[in-house]
Amino acid sequence: ASPCDRPVPPTAGLSHDKWEIDPAELHLLEELGSGQFGVVRRGKWRGSIDVAVKMMKEGTMSEDDFIEEAKVMTKLQHQNLVQLYGVCSKDRPIYIVTEYMRHGSLLNYLRRHETTLGVNVGLLLDMCIQVCKGMAYLERHNYIHRDLAARNCLVGSENVVKVADFGLARYVLDDQYTSSGGTKFPIKWAPPEVLNYTRFSSKSDVWAYGVLMWEVFTCGKMPYGRLKNTEVVERVQRGLILERPKACFKEVYEVMRKCWAHCPEVRPSFRVLKEQLINVSQGLL
Numbered sequence: 001a002s003p004c005d006r007p008v009p010p011t012a013g014l015s016h017d018k019w020e021i022d023p024a025e026l027h028l029l030e031e032l033g034s035g036q037f038g039v040v041r042r043g044k045w046r047g048s049i050d051v052a053v054k055m056m057k058e059g060t061m062s063e064d065d066f067i068e069e070a071k072v073m074t075k076l077q078h079q080n081l082v083q084l085y086g087v088c089s090k091d092r093p094i095y096i097v098t099e100y101m102r103h104g105s106l107l108n109y110l111r112r113h114e115t116t117l118g119v120n121v122g123l124l125l126d127m128c129i130q131v132c133k134g135m136a137y138l139e140r141h142n143y144i145h146r147d148l149a150a151r152n153c154l155v156g157s158e159n160v161v162k163v164a165d166f167g168l169a170r171y172v173l174d175d176q177y178t179s180s181g182g183t184k185f186p187i188k189w190a191p192p193e194v195l196n197y198t199r200f201s202s203k204s205d206v207w208a209y210g211v212l213m214w215e216v217f218t219c220g221k222m223p224y225g226r227l228k229n230t231e232v233v234e235r236v237q238r239g240l241i242l243e244r245p246k247a248c249f250k251e252v253y254e255v256m257r258k259c260w261a262h263c264p265e266v267r268p269s270f271r272v273l274k275e276q277l278i279n280v281s282q283g284l285l
């Protein structure tokens with residue numbers, strides 16, 4: 001095909017090293033919030049492209065390792081992954097520049113729209129399928145997320161849902177977050193093999209995906225309510241699982257339950273999950 005037929009990758013022309021962005025071409029706008037690493041702001045790249053810019057607070061992540069990995073991450077491109085455009089790594093703090101998602105995190109979106117979403121099972125299921133498609137793409141590329149949850153997915157126009165921050169957890173320096181005994185470790189999204197041996201895999205992402213489905217069908221409730229992390233660990237190891245949300249059809253809950261099989265090998269892959277959820281959605285609607 002002639003060059004003008006090929007779709008131009010979103011990172012095209014960002015700079016000589018595709019993944020390096022010239023900060024002079026970024027115009028920072030309002031703050032979107034702050035997370036594990038520091039402040040996140042909306043921005044414009046070359047005056048026209050909407051971007052989100054994570055400004056990495058010093059000492060929060062192993063920066064050189066991340067910058068190396070960014071080269072790989074910019075190559076992961078899918079309509080249900082928040083696209084990493086590149087990094088500004090020549091100065092400190094480093095900036096992580098991604099596509100902008102105007103409605104913020106899926107968790108806040110679910111909580112904000114509970115009244116309208118709570119009765120729209122078709123839309124809730126569609127959101128789960130979109131996340132599943134993004135995760136099936138990562139699985140195909142042997143890429144593990146390590147912190148899949150509704151808080152780490154983002155919502156754009158027309159109820160588009162995308163998976164964000166895939167793989168970023170590996171570069172967090174705060175061991176309250178990285179060690180399974182730490183206060184910030186996402187215990188409620190972790191399967192037994194991660195709780196006991198921090199053995200991450202695409203099948204541990206599948207367990208977290210089951211919890212994300214529960215978050216979606218409860219419109220953003222906290223899994224296991226106010227149970228303390230130690231109580232959740234004890235229950236999960238005893239094989240107790242989250243109960244079926246009211247808004248959730250039995251067929252959908254059956255899929256969720258498969259994600260929480262004790263042994264990772266028994267859990268379905270994202271590829272299989274995607275087929276099952278699409279069948280359920282065609283059956284329901």
Ligand SMILES: CN1CCN(C(=O)c2ccc(Nc3nc(-c4cccc(NC(=O)c5ccc(C(C)(C)C)cc5)c4)cn4ccnc34)cc2)CC1
Pocket residue numbers: 032033034035036037038040052054082098099100101102103104105147152154164165168169172
């Ligand atoms: C009408 N509503 C008004 C309020 N509202 C907003 O203010 C709002 C609008 C858009 C937003 N968009 C984005 N917000 C963010 C954002 C904002 C604050 C914090 C964060 N997250 C982080 O900083 C963060 C996430 C995960 C992690 C680990 C490594 C632990 C997995 C570390 C750090 C992201 C990133 N984005 C990437 C693309 N688009 C966005 C965020 C918020 C939503 C719309």
